Amino acid sequence: MSSIHTNRSAMTALATLRQIDAQMETTMRRLSTGLRVNDASDNAAYWSIATTLRSDIKAKGAVVDALGLSGAMTDIASAGMSQAVDLAAEIKAKLVLASEPGVDKTKINKELDELKAQLKNVAQSSSFNGQNWLYGSPEIISMPASIKDYGGFTSVGYIEVDKGQTTLIDPGNNSNGLLTKDRAVTTAGGSAEIFYLLGSGTAGTAKQITLDANTTADELSGMLQAIDDMERDLIDANALLGVKASGIERQEAFTRTLIEVSKKALGRLVDADMAEESTRLKALQTQKQLALQALSIANSQTDMILLLFR
Template sequence: MSSINTNIASMTALQALRSTNADMLRTQNRISSGLRVADASDNAAYWSIATTMRGDHSSISTVSDALGLGSATAEIAAKGMESAIDIAGKIKDKLLAARTPGVDRSKIQSEISELQDSLKSVINGASFNGQNWLTGDSSTDTERSIVSSFTRSSDGSISIGTITVDLDATRLMDTASAGSGGSVSGILDETVSVGSGGSSAGTVLTLDIGELTDSADDLALIEAMVKHVDTAIGKMTDAASSLGAVKTRIDIQKNFADSMKAAIDKGIGQLVDADMNEESTRLQALQVKQQLSIQALSIANQGAQSILSLFR
């Protein structure tokens, strides 16, 4: 039956054209954005997973930045410790020279004083981002916690890992006030004990041989100073080893965080990225379908015109 009110062929062709246009719009959006799943309406499950993974990627990136700062701080502290060990070794050499009877110890003390000032400068200067692991107040500053990991479990809960640095093991100078009833715990704050009574003769940073003579007691005091500085160097060497181990651990965690970021990027891409080869092929096919649909609609519309010939 032919009807001028209802053109079934035209309606069918129009419906096919609308469907093809919708498919073309979707394909063009994928090509322009590079995403197969751009929002929740494309694929709710994949979009939700990808959104969570993007959030985790951002968190892990922040962890990586924190580890980078921690690594730089540890490296600065380690370099400062190495310089401090070198200067302390020079102080020990000067004390050994002062042990020889007849030398001018006041001149040697002048050199030692310069080395002591240099040692303090190195310790105070080993700071990065406002943090100094070689000096500080032991009563309030005992450790540092560096964020090292961000983990999401299967139930969606998250956990944050940290690397703890024991500052009591690396502190060379303690800024705590011993005069107000407190105590100092820096490696270089320990005093030289002399004789059975344990009388104090200063620290590595304050010892003074300028007034010492060739008497047996004074020579024994110099020997005690040499031994004390050597002991301090040994402790600083252990502290340097600890700092090196901390830096190695931080670097390992940072490399792992960077690997995690790359893996998450790959996982997100597998879920939501569009296959450009596939989409370009689909677009060409849809363009052909669109042209055919337009041609079919044109033919269907022309069919109604043939009815007029029946009335001529």
């Protein structure tokens, strides 16, 4: 049935054309953004998951940055501690040399004073980003290491360093510093003595590790034991820093892996298949041309009706 009031063919062709235009708009948006799910209206469930993943990725990126700073601080502290170990070994060597008969102990003491000054410089200069793990008051240093999310509860995980185990000099309390604390020893002659290297000593009877012409062989043996004890503490402290540095490196690598895995998961959820979308666009363009042709044909039906009245 033909009608001049209602052109059903044209209406059908127009509806098809509108549907094709809507599909083309969706395809063009996917091609321009590279995303299959760009907002909640595309797929509410996937959009929600993707938004959470993006937030997690940003948080993990911040953790990687923090771990980088922590790693740099650990490296600085370890380098300073390694230098302190080397200087302690030099001091021990000088004390051994001073044990030789006929050696000028006062000249060796000048070298000891220089080595002590270098130790102070090492402790004070081993700082990074406003932190110094070798100088100052002992404290627990907490460094962000991970983002924990379980049971709907999010928290930050930390790697902790006990600065009390790495402090070389605490200007406020000599007993806290590895270089300033008292060392109780028993000399080769069997005497109980207390020695210290830097600072002023804690016990009133403590003697500084220093040389003069009157320094006895028994005192030298006590100083050597004190330096040996100090050196062991320095080595242990450097080992601790090495362990922390390795832990930070492993955690940083693991966090980077988590970020990459999260990005892959995000891509699977929301990324558009560009080859598929490009093929779909070409097909829709062809369909649109056919729909326009069909609409043109449908609109020409009224002209055919007019011919019947001629």
